[in-house]
Amino acid sequence: MPATTHIVYQPYVAGPRGALKPGTPMTCRTPEEGIRRAERALAGGSILGARVVRVFHDPAADEFGAPEYLGEFGQVPEEAS
Numbered sequence: 001m002p003a004t005t006h007i008v009y010q011p012y013v014a015g016p017r018g019a020l021k022p023g024t025p026m027t028c029r030t031p032e033e034g035i036r037r038a039e040r041a042l043a044g045g046s047i048l049g050a051r052v053v054r055v056f057h058d059p060a061a062d063e064f065g066a067p068e069y070l071g072e073f074g075q076v077p078e079e080a081s
Contacts, residue, residue: 001059001060003056003057003058003059004056004057004059005054005055005056005057006027006054006055006056006057007027007028007029007030007031007033007034007052007053007054007070008025008026008027008028008034008052008053008054008055009025009026009027009028009033009034009037009038009050009051009052010022010023010025010050010051010052010053011023011024011025011038011041011046011047011049011050012047012048012049012050012051012074012075012076012077013047013048014048020048020049020075020076020077023047028052031052031054031070031071034052034070034071035052035070035071037050037052038050038051038052038071038073039073042073042074047074048074048075049072049073049074049075049076050071050072050073050074050076051069051071051072051073051076052069052070052071052072053067053068053069053070054067054068054070055067055068
């Protein structure tokens, strides 16, 4: 089975004591769709921030590649080291 590309919209919402917590991620068909979702949700006030990422998945090896960040909007947590 060939490797596939996934575009993921990851929203962030308010958690306990004002901390950011991840909302429900959504798979998008295109990077543009993910970016539109993030911009609309942020403008509408339903999220505090979002990331749109592209990841490659090799189902034969059951491995995911490193995420490629396509956009960050509003407040997002710092990347883990």
